Amino acid sequence: MHNNSHNPFENFNYKLVSRCPMCSASASRAQVEMLDSNPDGSLMLYSRCGGCGVGLIACLSAVQGGMYGAAVLTDLQKNEVRHFAEETPLTADEVMDYVKDLKTHKKYKK
Numbered sequence: 001m002h003n004n005s006h007n008p009f010e011n012f013n014y015k016l017v018s019r020c021p022m023c024s025a026s027a028s029r030a031q032v033e034m035l036d037s038n039p040d041g042s043l044m045l046y047s048r049c050g051g052c053g054v055g056l057i058a059c060l061s062a063v064q065g066g067m068y069g070a071a072v073l074t075d076l077q078k079n080e081v082r083h084f085a086e087e088t089p090l091t092a093d094e095v096m097d098y099v100k101d102l103k104t105h106k107k108y109k110k
């Protein structure tokens with residue numbers, strides 16, 4: 001994670017959505033926090049609905065003439081988002097080991 005004082009979004013007034021997609025609470029009840037910003041102008045934001053508590057992770061990037069981004073709903077807490085953002089991606093072998101472990105678990109055994 002990088003912090004950059006020259007980020008073009010530094011003083012941006014964040015409002016990710018007007019209403020929560022889960023409970024329709026006004027977004028003004030949600031607090032938006034910046035989790036990460038990079039020298040290229042991209043940043044990751046986190047918001048938690050003040051109504052139902054659902055989290056929203058948004059990744060924004062500045063491009064010539066505007067910005068683009070994507071957002072996902074999550075049940076992760078802010079510190080969990082940071083944790084997983086810093087972890088290395090799973091390898092194919094780790095996924096296969098997990099599948100093998102699941103198959104030996106009593107609950108999933110046929």
Ligand SMILES: [Zn+2]
Binds near residue numbers: 024051052053054
């Ligand atoms: Zn909500």
